[in-house]
Amino acid sequence: MSTGVADHETKHDLPARPPELAMHFDNMHQQFHSGKLGMWLFLGQELLFFCGLFTAYAVYRGNHQEMFHYVHYFLDWKLGAVNTVVLLVSSLTAAWSVRAAMLEQRKVLIFTLLATFICAGIFMVVKYFEYTHKLHIGAVWGGGFNVADADLPAELVAKYPDMTGAKLKEMGAGSFFAIYFCMTGLHGLHVLVGMGLYIWLLVRALKGDFNRRWYGAVDNVALYWHIVDIIWIFLFPMLYLIG
Amino acid sequence: MAGGVVEKPAAHDKPRKHYLNHVKTFGSWLVTLDHKRIAMMYLCAVSFALLLGGVFALALRTVLWNGTPADPETSILGATMEQFYNKMFTLHGAVMVFLFIIPGIPAALGNFILPMQLGAKDLALPRINLLSWYLYVMGLVLFVCVLVLGGLDTGWTLYPPYSMGGGSQSQHVWHSLVLAYMAVFILGFSSILTGLNFIVTMHKLRPPGMGMYDMPLFLWALYATSLIQVLATPVVGITLGLSLIEHMFHVGIFLPQYGGDPVMYQHFFWFYSHPAVYIMILPAMGVQSEIMGTFSRKHIFGYKAIAWSSIAIAAIGFIVWGHHMFVSGQSPTAGIIFSFLTYLVAIPSAIKVFNWVATMYKGSIDLKTPMIYGLNFIYLFGIGGLTGLFLASISNNVHLHDTYFVIAHFHMVMVGSTVNAFLGGVHLWWPKMTGRMYNETLGRIGAILVFVGFNLAFMPQFVSGTRGMPRRYANYLEEFTTFHQASTVGAYILGAGIGLQVLYLLYSLFKGKKAPDNPWGAASLEWQSESPPDFHNFTKPPIMMGAYDYENWEYESEEAGWKLKPEVIETRKTLSKVH
Ligand code: HEM
Ligand SMILES: [Cu+2]
Numbered sequence: 001m002s003t004g005v006a007d008h009e010t011k012h013d014l015p016a017r018p019p020e021l022a023m024h025f026d027n028m029h030q031q032f033h034s035g036k037l038g039m040w041l042f043l044g045q046e047l048l049f050f051c052g053l054f055t056a057y058a059v060y061r062g063n064h065q066e067m068f069h070y071v072h073y074f075l076d077w078k079l080g081a082v083n084t085v086v087l088l089v090s091s092l093t094a095a096w097s098v099r100a101a102m103l104e105q106r107k108v109l110i111f112t113l114l115a116t117f118i119c120a121g122i123f124m125v126v127k128y129f130e131y132t133h134k135l136h137i138g139a140v141w142g143g144g145f146n147v148a149d150a151d152l153p154a155e156l157v158a159k160y161p162d163m164t165g166a167k168l169k170e171m172g173a174g175s176f177f178a179i180y181f182c183m184t185g186l187h188g189l190h191v192l193v194g195m196g197l198y199i200w201l202l203v204r205a206l207k208g209d210f211n212r213r214w215y216g217a218v219d220n221v222a223l224y225w226h227i228v229d230i231i232w233i234f235l236f237p238m239l240y241l242i243g
Numbered sequence: 244m245a246g247g248v249v250e251k252p253a254a255h256d257k258p259r260k261h262y263l264n265h266v267k268t269f270g271s272w273l274v275t276l277d278h279k280r281i282a283m284m285y286l287c288a289v290s291f292a293l294l295l296g297g298v299f300a301l302a303l304r305t306v307l308w309n310g311t312p313a314d315p316e317t318s319i320l321g322a323t324m325e326q327f328y329n330k331m332f333t334l335h336g337a338v339m340v341f342l343f344i345i346p347g348i349p350a351a352l353g354n355f356i357l358p359m360q361l362g363a364k365d366l367a368l369p370r371i372n373l374l375s376w377y378l379y380v381m382g383l384v385l386f387v388c389v390l391v392l393g394g395l396d397t398g399w400t401l402y403p404p405y406s407m408g409g410g411s412q413s414q415h416v417w418h419s420l421v422l423a424y425m426a427v428f429i430l431g432f433s434s435i436l437t438g439l440n441f442i443v444t445m446h447k448l449r450p451p452g453m454g455m456y457d458m459p460l461f462l463w464a465l466y467a468t469s470l471i472q473v474l475a476t477p478v479v480g481i482t483l484g485l486s487l488i489e490h491m492f493h494v495g496i497f498l499p500q501y502g503g504d505p506v507m508y509q510h511f512f513w514f515y516s517h518p519a520v521y522i523m524i525l526p527a528m529g530v531q532s533e534i535m536g537t538f539s540r541k542h543i544f545g546y547k548a549i550a551w552s553s554i555a556i557a558a559i560g561f562i563v564w565g566h567h568m569f570v571s572g573q574s575p576t577a578g579i580i581f582s583f584l585t586y587l588v589a590i591p592s593a594i595k596v597f598n599w600v601a602t603m604y605k606g607s608i609d610l611k612t613p614m615i616y617g618l619n620f621i622y623l624f625g626i627g628g629l630t631g632l633f634l635a636s637i638s639n640n641v642h643l644h645d646t647y648f649v650i651a652h653f654h655m656v657m658v659g660s661t662v663n664a665f666l667g668g669v670h671l672w673w674p675k676m677t678g679r680m681y682n683e684t685l686g687r688i689g690a691i692l693v694f695v696g697f698n699l700a701f702m703p704q705f706v707s708g709t710r711g712m713p714r715r716y717a718n719y720l721e722e723f724t725t726f727h728q729a730s731t732v733g734a735y736i737l738g739a740g741i742g743l744q745v746l747y748l749l750y751s752l753f754k755g756k757k758a759p760d761n762p763w764g765a766a767s768l769e770w771q772s773e774s775p776p777d778f779h780n781f782t783k784p785p786i787m788m789g790a791y792d793y794e795n796w797e798y799e800s801e802e803a804g805w806k807l808k809p810e811v812i813e814t815r816k817t818l819s820k821v822h
Binding site: 022023024025030033034035037038041042044045046048049050051052053055056059060141142143144172174175178179181182186 | 358363364365366367368369371435439440442443444446447448473474475476477478480481482484485488492493494495496501502503504507511779
């Protein structure tokens with residue numbers, strides 16, 4: 001603890017307190033599991049945070065079933081699939097990094113942390129191209145939705161030759177993109193936060209902060225990273241694969 | 244000091260070191276990880292919010308003295324009477340709800356007391372605690388900015404389409420709304436982190452030998468509260484996040500003119516805000532349980548019933564939000580289900596009330612200040628809870644919705660119960676937190692003023708509400724004049740009661756008598772620490788015993804307070820894990 005007067009401590013405490021152990025815990029086990037329970041509760045909180053968006057999605061999809069079907073052609077399922085694979089790989093490396101930290105395999109740890117970070121980066125780059133394309137052709141939220149007929153996705157035109165941008169706008173395509181941008185945007189923010197956390201872990205790993213007694217941070221960030229992945233696993237079919 | 248043995252080593256020559264004076268720099272407060280110091284900073288901040296909200300309340304009650312402004316041109320602070328009134332009730336509601344009553348008991352009193360009642364040195368996650376405090380400060384600052392910008396007039400519920408860049412809004416209201424959405428969003432996260440920390444602490448720092456059923460009921464109440472904070476608050480977070488996006492970019496989530504659904508906003512908002520009313524009341528019920536036992540000098544009656552009814556209230560609280568929307572166009576089937584479920588909430592609430600009354604039965608009741616607040620609580624919560632049932636029946640609700648009846652109902656529970664319990668708790672733990680005794684006579688006078696003022700302010704509103712006086716109007720018909728003027732007088736008396744407390748509590752900090760370690764003969768572990776506690780909370784491992792085993796303590800004198808009986812000290816085990 002950083003604030004303390006240490007005089008009480010020195011008199012009473014056993015000499016064997018590990019330096020990583022905060023003053024209010026009895027042992028490393030208690031400290032580790034406190035952090036972990038805290039992280040699980042935080043993840044529960046995250047799920048409910050996204051729940052609002054999932055509910056909004058359900059409401060709007062229920063109200064605009066056809067429109068959702070037409071508009072989903074704007075999303076390229078191939079790019080979505082690439083991102084899904086990238087995130088799944090990053091989940092593997094994240095889990096691996098925990099193991100490496102526990103076993104004190106320093107090189108493996110650094111490699112897996114870096115790999116997780118890079119996967120997250122690839123995900124964001126793909127998202128960047130998806131976003132800019134949509135903004136470019138005017139496939140955006142609310143009343144701003146204005147797509148020229150020439151910019152309609154080829155697959156959509158092939159299936160429904162008399163579909164026009166104006167018709168989509170009238171059906172409320174703006175609502176789809178409102179949901180789309182909110183959900184993927186919030187998810188993307190979580191990915192960015194995750195990237196920040198992995199840089200932080202990387203720096204600490206390079207300094208050699210983690211060992212078999214003290215790897216809670218790696219474990220908890222990996223838990224966070226898994227929830228970010230799981231949310232994407234739901235977003236992908238809900239947005240890209242509406243048949 | 245743990246109990247009777249008086250052996251303060253070298254206490255005579257220099258003042259004892261405790262959490263307030265072991266380091267004194269301002270900076271040491273800013274970065275402190277000590278739950279007691281964070282709690283004290285919270286206590287100052289929420290009290291400030293209470294006073295600020297109180298000023299708004301008095302302002303709006305003053306406007307309501309006259310049914311129609313004598314001179315329609317009258318302007319206050321550059322606004323017409325009506326505009327001023329709209330801003331006052333909005334700011335009053337928002338400040339009281341988000342800045343005072345939600346963080347109030349958990350973050351200020353709970354933060355201080357929870358680890359001590361477990362015999363622990365701190366909350367499990369002290370850094371998260373500090374983060375939660377700074378998020379709260381950010382929210383507070385943003386609200387002050389809203390004020391400086393000229394305030395809001397949307398009501399605390401921020402319903403679209405009037406808010407969110409809907410109606411005809413001036414630029415400053417637009418900016419204020421941006422800040423208000425951000426503020427509530429941030430305050431939400433502060434609240435989530437507090438709840439998360441409490442749950443972890445109760446699970447992981449509860450000492451061996453203390454089961455869940457050995458915890459004081461205050462902790463059960465905080466546990467139930469924390470569950471709601473963690474599970475409901477994120478929903479209001481996302482709602483206000485979306486509102487902010489809607490407000491700035493018109494994406495079409497909540498605003499009908501862009502394809503959004505304003506009723507969905509109401510569902511989202513109440514999905515949080517109904518459970519939030521239990522975030523307000525549950526910790527208050529916890530304080531109430533401690534007060535009832537201590538000042539009846541009798542083991543709390545129905546421990547398990549009280550404990551589980553807290554959990555039941557939290558659980559049922561999640562599925563009743565639709566009772567705020569009976570007239571919003573929700574389907575009749577949904578209405579009937581929500582009405583039925585709402586009735587259910589009354590059961591665990593009533594269980595608690597019966598148990599408190601049973602605790603007092605044949606107890607030796609000591610009418611100290613906290614106990615007077617405790618009695619206020621029982622009486623006013625009874626009325627508040629029962630009028631909730633009136634509102635829960637759909638046909639009544641169609642008539643009573645958006646009238647003063649609703650205002651009176653929720654003030655009975657929020658002010659009559661939660662604010663009373665907050666004040667009762669502050670008085671109960673004041674000696675422990677500050678090491679000083681407040682003036683008991685003034686304390687009792689204050690409590691009685693609060694009771695009288697409160698009843699005068701809100702009882703008439705039940706009547707005017709049933710006669711059709713709508714809420715949130717600056718004007719009213721002739722026939723409502725008496726009711727409104729009584730309310731205004733009552734509000735000022737209530738204000739005087741609280742003002743008096745501020746004065747004598749501040750005075751006690753400098754001139755108050757030194758508090759004994761246990762001035763009330765209460766039995767939970769925090770009373771075995773010194774007043775004010777050591778930086779590490781306990782200088783000696785506390786003796787393990789039931790939180791309501793008052794027979795273990797005996798009265799010594801006013802200066803020395805209550806001491807543990809020698810045979811208890813000899814025969815009981817200490818909490819060896821401390822230190
Ligand atoms: C016995 C349990 C309770 C029942 C059955 C109950 C029922 C209700 C109902 C049906 C309404 C909706 C009235 C309307 O707008 O038409 C309502 C409003 C309200 N209740 Fe309760 N209530 C209970 C306890 C509480 C408690 C403990 C609190 C807070 C500490 C509370 C705070 C509120 C608030 C703030 C509102 C109005 C919010 C607004 O529209 O601004 N209630 N209650
Ligand atoms: Cu409610």
